[in-house]
Each structure stands twice: as structure tokens, then as C-alpha cells.
Amino acid sequence: MHILSAAQTHELDQATIEEQGIPSVELMERAAGAFAEWFARHFTPHAAGETLVLCGPGNNGGDGLAVARLLYQAGYAMRVALLPADKQSADWQHNRRRLPKAVPVAEISAESLPHIMPGAVVIDALFGTGLTRPLAGLPATVVAHLNTAAARVVAVDIPSGLFADAPQPADSIIVRAQHTVSFGLPKLAFLLPQNAAFVGQWHLKEIGLSPHFLANAATDWHYTDAATVAGALPPRPKFSHKGTFGHALLLAGSRGKMGAAVLSAGACLRGGVGLLTAHIPGCGYDIFQISQPEAMCLTDTQADFISELPELKPYQAVGIGPGLGQEAASLEVLRQLLKAADKPLEKTGQPLPLVIDADALNLLGSHRELLKLLPENTVLTPHPKEFERLTEPARDDYHRLELLRDFAIQYRCLVVLKGAYTCLATPTGELHFNSTGNAGMATGGSGDVLTGLLLALRAHAQIPAFEAVRLGVYAHGRAGDLGAAQTGQVGLVAGDIVRHIGPALSEV
Numbered sequence: 001m002h003i004l005s006a007a008q009t010h011e012l013d014q015a016t017i018e019e020q021g022i023p024s025v026e027l028m029e030r031a032a033g034a035f036a037e038w039f040a041r042h043f044t045p046h047a048a049g050e051t052l053v054l055c056g057p058g059n060n061g062g063d064g065l066a067v068a069r070l071l072y073q074a075g076y077a078m079r080v081a082l083l084p085a086d087k088q089s090a091d092w093q094h095n096r097r098r099l100p101k102a103v104p105v106a107e108i109s110a111e112s113l114p115h116i117m118p119g120a121v122v123i124d125a126l127f128g129t130g131l132t133r134p135l136a137g138l139p140a141t142v143v144a145h146l147n148t149a150a151a152r153v154v155a156v157d158i159p160s161g162l163f164a165d166a167p168q169p170a171d172s173i174i175v176r177a178q179h180t181v182s183f184g185l186p187k188l189a190f191l192l193p194q195n196a197a198f199v200g201q202w203h204l205k206e207i208g209l210s211p212h213f214l215a216n217a218a219t220d221w222h223y224t225d226a227a228t229v230a231g232a233l234p235p236r237p238k239f240s241h242k243g244t245f246g247h248a249l250l251l252a253g254s255r256g257k258m259g260a261a262v263l264s265a266g267a268c269l270r271g272g273v274g275l276l277t278a279h280i281p282g283c284g285y286d287i288f289q290i291s292q293p294e295a296m297c298l299t300d301t302q303a304d305f306i307s308e309l310p311e312l313k314p315y316q317a318v319g320i321g322p323g324l325g326q327e328a329a330s331l332e333v334l335r336q337l338l339k340a341a342d343k344p345l346e347k348t349g350q351p352l353p354l355v356i357d358a359d360a361l362n363l364l365g366s367h368r369e370l371l372k373l374l375p376e377n378t379v380l381t382p383h384p385k386e387f388e389r390l391t392e393p394a395r396d397d398y399h400r401l402e403l404l405r406d407f408a409i410q411y412r413c414l415v416v417l418k419g420a421y422t423c424l425a426t427p428t429g430e431l432h433f434n435s436t437g438n439a440g441m442a443t444g445g446s447g448d449v450l451t452g453l454l455l456a457l458r459a460h461a462q463i464p465a466f467e468a469v470r471l472g473v474y475a476h477g478r479a480g481d482l483g484a485a486q487t488g489q490v491g492l493v494a495g496d497i498v499r500h501i502g503p504a505l506s507e508v
């Protein structure tokens with residue numbers, strides 16, 4: 001699914017209107033209808049009580065007026081407050097005329113701000129994607145008034161005052177909604193942690209926007225959902241054997257962190273790899289062999305950390321990092337691996353696929369001269385702190401995305417910036433936000449599981465690098481969601497994610 005800029009969203013509306021030969025108020029009616037339907041499923045007229053709709057002068061306000069009419073007709077007690085303006089949009093005026101006389105309407109002024117009881121339900125239809133500058137003056141006063149009222153706020157399309165696709169001053173006045181009901185496509189702003197307090201939970205409603213425009217819009221921003229990854233995992237052929245699905249090597253673990261190696265290996269096996277060999281420090285031998293009997297095991301001559309790189313010939317992909325530690329000898333192993341992996345493999349003509357995580361990323365961060373050794377399409381899986389060690393502290397979430405994109409382009413890598421809506425950056429400068437996963441996954445070991453799963457998918461000869469990573473990130477989140485459905489988010493542990501990789505992959 002695409003993510004569009006505010007300007008493209010406007011073009012999408014226009015394209016839909018032209019293609020379907022409908023007046024623009026018809027599209028507004030669809031949007032308002034979809035919003036009202038969502039609203040009615042979440043609040044009964046009794047639970048909502050008297051509902052206030054705050055309307056601005058543009059089409060977002062027009063949506064609000066149409067919503068007020070539809071909810072009034074559905075039996076809700078409605079009240080409307082209008083922001084004064086020199087001029088209102090044509091569709092606003094149309095819906096103002098259609099508002100039933102029985103709905104009380106007041107004009108807002110600095111002296112008469114709408115009365116809002118704590119707990120009241122307020123529909124925010126002040127501004128949408130047409131916002132051109134941060135709020136100031138009366139609109140800012142109204143929003144600040146709303147935010148202090150402790151109301152239950154549902155935003156139409158986007159919380160008023162929030163830019164859909166661009167950074168804004170940190171002290172911007174923005175509606176703090178509990179829910180945002182938006183149309184067609186998610187907005188970039190919804191996916192960034194810094195906006196979570198404004199957007200609340202967001203919901204997408206289908207309003208029949210132009211499929212042709214949606215398929216052809218030029219954008220670097222994408223959203224990975226079930227439809228995106230459908231069919232990405234080739235079915236296992238009847239006559240396949242363990243050699244068909246690749247042999248992966250995992251370099252992981254150190255004293256006290258063998259669990260990371262075990263979890264990562266478990267995920268790799270559940271990810272469908274043909275064969276897995278783990279190279280681990282001597283101290284981990286019994287732990288590893290007992291907990292992962294399906295994997296083979298090579299032990300390092302060092303008891304507590306990894307100091308040797310095994311012969312790489314047998315392997316189709318290598319993962320390094322979970323629980324590795326940052327010993328000088330392990331740094332040398334990483335350096336040797338990067339150098340050895342860069343030569344094209346006979347079979348594929350591509351460098352040996354690598355997945356680099358955790359302490360291996362930290363080693364890269366503290367020895368940045370190694371970055372230029374990264375083979376093309378290497379997969380890096382930093383969380384924001386690890387990413388900062390590779391680059392620089394970000395000013396805000398938008399700046400972090402810029403750094404991420406630049407990094408992926410510069411080093412020709414696939415970079416997975418982990419978190420809610422994990423963002424995969426490609427060497428061509430695309431950003432793919434993931435839709436699956438939950439806060440239960442914010443628990444030690446979840447990232448190790450991702451590394452193992454990505455390793456399995458990179459060892460699979462039939463899946464191209466980018467598709468493998470996008471699928472792995474999606475399936476990892478989905479496995480977390482399936483796990484949490486059984487354990488609850490609080491009770492979820494990384495091992496539960498491993499156990500649900502199979503079901504998650506069979507869904508796609």
C-alpha cells in the first residue's frame with residue numbers, strides 16, 4: 001500500500017472525482033458516512049451523550065457538518081461549533097445548508113469558546129490535510145481549550161494542527177485525539193512515535209478512492225500489509241530436500257547471552273531454513289545443543305566469546321550479532337566476514353547475504369571504517385539507539401527517517417529500523433513501514449528472533465533480498481500478534497514469537 005503526501009492526497013481526491021464522474025460532495029458524503037458508521041459502532045447515542053462537532057472552514061469542516069447531519073439522523077444529540085472564516089469551501093457550504101435546523105450551531109470566538117464537559121465526546125473537524133502552517137490565533141486557542149477539557153476526542157481524517165507528511169515546530173498546538181478515523185491510506189504522520197499522543201488509535205476507512213491513481217502514484221513511502229506480502233513465500237515443492245532451502249550460518253552468543261543465540265536459531269529453523277549451523281563460544285555448547293537439537297553447532301576455541309570465523313563455503317547466508325558481545329577478537333571476526341562475503345558467489349553472482357544485528361551493529365558503530373566493507377544488500381537490523389550509533393542523533397522522527405534513507409542509499413544496504421511500524425529502507429531510497437506487531441514485543445530477545453527469521457529467508461534462493469526482508473519483518477510482527485492473542489501483550493516473551501512464526505508464514 002502506498003503512503004501519499006498531503007498534496008498527492010488532494011490529487012487522489014480529484015482523480016477519484018473525475019474518474020468516477022461524481023460531484024466532490026459525493027466523495028465528502030462517502031467520507032462522512034464512513035466516519036459516522038465507525039462512530040456508531042464505538043458509541044451508542046446514550047454512551048456518547050451530547051456530541052460536539054468542531055468545524056473548520058475547509059473540506060475537513062465540511063466532513064464535520066455532514067457527520068453532524070448523519071449522526072443526528074441516527075439518533076445522536078448533536079451540537080456544532082464553527083470556526084469563523086472569510087470564506088468556506090463550496091462543499092462546506094453545501095453541507096451547512098443540509099444541516100437539520102434542529103442541530104444547534106454556534107460560531108466560535110475568543111470570548112465564547114464552546115463549553116466542553118470532562119468526558120464529553122468531541123469530533124474534531126477543524127483542519128485536515130489542507131493545513132498549510134502551524135495553528136495560531138483563534139484556531140490554536142480552540143485546540144488548546146479542547147486539549148485541557150479532558151474530553152473523548154475523535155479526529156476526522158487527521159488531528160487538527162498536525163501536518164500529514166512533514167515535521168513541524170515541537171511546540172505546535174495539535175489536537176490530542178483518542179481516535180483518528182482516516183480515509184483510504186495511512187498518513188506518514190500516523191507512523192511516527194512523536195505523533196502518537198495526537199493521533200491516538202487510528203482507523204482506516206475505505207471510500208472508493210481511485211484504484212488507478214493509487215496503483216500509479218509515485219512515492220518512496222509504502223505500508224506493508226497482508227496484501228503486500230501475499231504469495232511472497234514460494235510453496236515448498238513436493239520433491240524439495242533440505243538443500244533446497246539453503247544452509248545458514250549464525251554467529252551468536254557469549255557467556256551470559258546464550259539465550260540470544262538459542263532464540264535466533266529457533267526463529268531461523270521456524271523460518272524454514274534447510275540447514276542451520278551455529279558458531280558459538282565454547283561455554284554455550286551444551287545449552288545450545290540441548291535447546292536446539294535441529295541445528296548443528298561449531299564451538300569457538302574461546303570459552304566466553306567468538307574469536308574465529310569458520311570456513312564460509314557451505315553457507316548461503318550468514319547472520320551475526322545476537323548476544324555476541326564486543327570483544328576485540330569478535331570485531332576481527334566481523335571484519336573478516338565482511339571482507340570474505342563481498343566476493344560474488346559462484347551460484348548467484350551476488351555477495352554472500354548477511355544479516356547484521358545487535359552487538360555486531362555496535363561494533364560497526366564504534367569502527368565506522370568497516371561500513372565501507374558492507375556487501376551490497378546486507379541486512380542491518382538496528383533499533384533507534386543502535387541506528388544512532390551508526391549515524392548521529394536525530395533531531396526528530398522525520399530527521400531519523402532522512403538519516404535512515406541516506407544510510408541505506410550510501411551503503412547499498414537494507415536497513416530495518418525496529419520499533420512500532422518498523423521501517424525498512426532500501427538502497428533505492430524507499431521506506432517500507434510494517435503494519436504488524438504490538439507493544440508486547442518490547443521484551444528482551446524479540447530482536448534476536450527477527451535476526452534468525454531474516455537469516456532463514458535470506459538463505460532461501462528463490463526470494464529476492466528486498467522481498468525476503470519485507471516478508472520477514474511482516475511475519476515477525478504477525479507472529480508477535482498471534483502470540484499475544486494467546487498470552488496477552490504483557491505475558492508475551494520472545495519464545496512465543498518463535499512458536500508463532502510457522503502459523504504467521506503459513507498465512508502469507
Ligand SMILES: NC(=O)C1=CN([C@@H]2O[C@H](COP(=O)(O)OP(=O)(O)OC[C@H]3O[C@@H](n4cnc5c(N)ncnc54)[C@H](O)[C@@H]3O)[C@@H](O)[C@H]2O)[C@@H](O)CC1
Nearest residue numbers: 013028031058059060127128129130131132133134135157
Ligand atoms: N473531495 C475532497 O477533496 C475530500 C476531502 N476530504 C476532507 O477534506 C480535507 C481536506 O480539505 P481542505 O483541502 O479543504 O483542507 P482543510 O479542511 O484541512 O483546511 C483548509 C482550510 O484551512 C485554511 N488553513 C490552513 N492552515 C491553516 C492554519 N494553520 N490556520 C488557519 N487556517 C488554515 C486554509 O486556508 C483553508 O481555508 C481532508 O482532510 C478530508 O477531511 C474528504 O471529505 C474526502 C473528500
Ligand SMILES: Nc1ncnc2c1ncn2[C@@H]1O[C@H](COP(=O)(O)OP(=O)(O)O)[C@@H](O)[C@H]1O
Nearest residue numbers: 418419420437438439441442444445446447448
Ligand atoms: N511497541 C512495539 N510495537 C511493535 N513491535 C515492537 C514494539 N516494540 C518492539 N517491537 C519489535 O520487537 C523487536 C525488538 O527488537 P530489539 O529492540 O532488538 O530487542 P532485543 O535486543 O531485546 O532483541 C523489534 O523487531 C521491534 O520491531
Ligand SMILES: [K+]
Nearest residue numbers: 124127158160
Ligand atoms: K481534523
